[in-house]
Amino acid sequence: MRRLRVGILDLVTKSPNPSLYGRLMNANLASIMPQVIGVWCEQEGHDVHLVCYTGLEDLLQEMPADLDVIFIGAFTQSAQLSYALSNFFRQRGAVTVLGGPHARCYPEDARKYFDYVLGFTDRTVVSELLRDAGPHRPMGRHLASARQPGDLPTLAERWKFVEATLAKAPTIKIVPMIGSLGCPYTCSFCIDSTVDYQPLSFPQLRDDLSFLLTKMKNPIVGWHDPNFGVRFDDYMEAVESAAGPGRMRHIAESSLSLLGEPHLKRLAKNGFQAILTGIEWWYDLGN
Structure with missing residues (x-):
């Protein structure tokens, strides 16, 4: 399996958000599973670039232009943003993956806009996806494990992603x-x-x-x-x-x-x- 350039985007807000609250707190709303996915992708031998989108970042600058695969984690409130981003990164040549609550609740709709839509996700699901890592259009593949993972990476393994995200939180x-x-x-x-x-x-x-x-x-x-x-x-x-x-x-x-x-x-x-x-x-x- 070739070494892939993997992007991971954790959407904690649905749009640009320059508010004082957003500047202070949005980085603290980061999800754990995008960090977990990052660790698993690295353990599979791939290069990973993770960004927590707090509403302040310029994603065109933050995300590398030459990604092979991008995982996007989204709540339903940010679903439209995730769909638009999928279209953008597909035009750049990336295979797009949706995970998170929206993917779990509305997989049939999400499959219209993503190459892969994930339900319960463990390392086996991630490994299968990375081995395939090909476009699936017009309808994406729905991948899911039978249950949630039995264990997760340690905080030490996640730390570089945690640290980079918390660097965006100025005080708390x-x-x-x-x-x-x-x-x-x-x-x-x-x-x-x-x-x-x-x-x-x-x-x-x-x-x-x-x-x-x-x-x-x-x-x-x-x-x-x-x-x-x-x-x-x-x-x-x-x-x-x-x-x-x-x-x-x-x-x-x-x-x-x-x-x-x-x-x-x-x-x-x-x-x-x-x-x-x-x-x-x-x-x-x-x-």
């Missing part, structure tokens, strides 16, 4: 981390409700947090788990063994049913400064 810098996939609840309004809950490696989680402390002083960790703390004691033991109180700050999303007083006290002791609460437990009360 939030490091993206994840310890679980899916959710045990079955709420009809949530995309994760149909995904089996799957914790990732807690020893790796501990090692990732320990690594982070060698790179940043008193870092802020943004947990991307759909529901943080389902296995609460395992999580907190990993956090506590990696960083004692006062050395790290955290932001997470969790169900109200998991946030009883003992848990809240332990979270506060370990630097959890913000919790985005879910309402999954509401359905346990009946209609």
Whole structure:
């Protein structure tokens, strides 16, 4: 397999955004999977250039002109931008790939505009795509694994992508981390409700947090788990063994049913400064 020039574009906004909030915070909205894809592509022997689009970049300057393949990660709000970018990069000779929430929710529509559309993506899917790496038009190929990946690259392996993205955040810098996939609840309004809950490696989680402390002083960790703390004691033991109180700050999303007083006290002791609460437990009360 020849060495490919791979671009990865993480769209965290749908259009140019010179607002003060965008300048301060958009880089902190970067997704983890584009970074994961970057690591997997490098491990397959390819050259990778990753850009997190915060609304300030000139993508014509940021992305190399001679890409063989470009992965674009997009929410549905940025779908039209991703479609336009696919057309642009196709004209430059690149094979285009869409991943992220829009690709998972609307694959049939996305196939009209991309050579590949990805559902659940693991390293096997990425390897298959890179071996083929050819145009599929007028309808792109839909590739998906049966379930989400069982493990992800370490923070150390992702670090160069994390560091480059956080360089765009002038003051507040939030490091993206994840310890679980899916959710045990079955709420009809949530995309994760149909995904089996799957914790990732807690020893790796501990090692990732320990690594982070060698790179940043008193870092802020943004947990991307759909529901943080389902296995609460395992999580907190990993956090506590990696960083004692006062050395790290955290932001997470969790169900109200998991946030009883003992848990809240332990979270506060370990630097959890913000919790985005879910309402999954509401359905346990009946209609």
